[in-house]
Amino acid sequence: MTATRRGRPGYDVDSLLAVAVKVFNEKGYDGTSMEELSHRLGRTKSAIYHHVSGKEELLRLALDRALDALFAVTDEPAFRTGRAIERLEYLVRRSVLVLADELPYVTLLLRVRGNTKVERRALARRRKFDRIVSDLVAEAERDGDVRPDVDPAITARLLFGTVNSLIEWYRPRGEEAARELADAVCTIAFGGLRVRGKLNG
Amino acid sequence: MTATRRGRPGYDVDSLLAVAVKVFNEKGYDGTSMEELSHRLGRTKSAIYHHVSGKEELLRLALDRALDALFAVTDEPAFRTGRAIERLEYLVRRSVLVLADELPYVTLLLRVRGNTKVERRALARRRKFDRIVSDLVAEAERDGDVRPDVDPAITARLLFGTVNSLIEWYRPRGEEAARELADAVCTIAFGGLRVRGKLNG
DNA sequence: CATTCAACCGACCATTCGGTCAGTAATCAA
């Protein structure tokens, strides 16, 4: 499909972005200078501007990548069928895997505060995702599958708060480890960390 | 106790810090200039340097305040007695209240990445706190009060991941609301969000 | 070989950054 590359070989936008996002996560977006970025790339600052229009476009590309990966889950057929509680658990499990798979991009996304147009657009898409989760929890509660003694909106936030907190400590260790982590998250989040045996113990 | 104030009245370090931390949380520490800070204070930039040695001292003071508040819980007599699972739940509940009470300071703390000496010192203290939690979960599991099918280290991280995620959406609404939130967190975290009724359902 | 094309360099620019300093303003005690 793609024709043979012409001209001098070098970085493509994707590998440039990978390095940029890594540095953004280490030093923070604002704390990262284009100069620092160029050093990590082994190129000069101007080389970066050959690939992207500026610092903010790097951020935009990274945030879109994370958001696209998350929303892709909600388009999967497996998410579109079944009981709300099952769909919710599926969404959690897949979100953990996406987070593990696209860790640097999701990490950057979850740190966005909304001080620029690019950041606000990303926050708006995030809110859309959160709404899907929130609606799903509410539906599962109506089904009688989620405990009714906690506000579903709070339950939803705590649930994905738990998932999102993974970026603080999880470091990639392969697909199998990621699946085990997803299991652990679902076990704790849905089943609670106390041992079962008696009702409301 | 405190003698009558001498000299020209104005900001004290605490009220200066309150404004600084608020702006840090809005724009990010690196994204906040001393100039911007001075505007929000209604003073000139130099006025800030009369109270603190520089930008980093503002950060240090804020982080220490958050950490002191968290560690104060571990010194409470109520935390020093009883079964591990009970002490753990007490620590979670009180941590939620501290987070609600000192929201801006804790928020700033949880965003620190460790790129300066001040930040690394704060991270070291945070790790100490995390260790207390982790040890407590392990002890509770040995007591048979915490489910043995998940690694206690992961359980501990998920538990406080949930607690810490509150900074992303919680906004102060009074002491009673904070207590209710602490209840909700404990209910979901310890009991799970699925309805109970059958074992390992 | 020469041409083409993308990748890249280095000097440069206006602006902003954290921070300094000598001096001024406002309050209280005596």
Add this chain to the structure above:
DNA sequence: TTGATTACTGACCGAATGGTCGGTTGAATG
């Protein structure tokens, strides 16, 4: 009123910032 004490101002500094631009390098094409 005077002196002590504290809060603050405004002009300034060197360094770093994001970004620009005209020119160069190097591999594939013909």
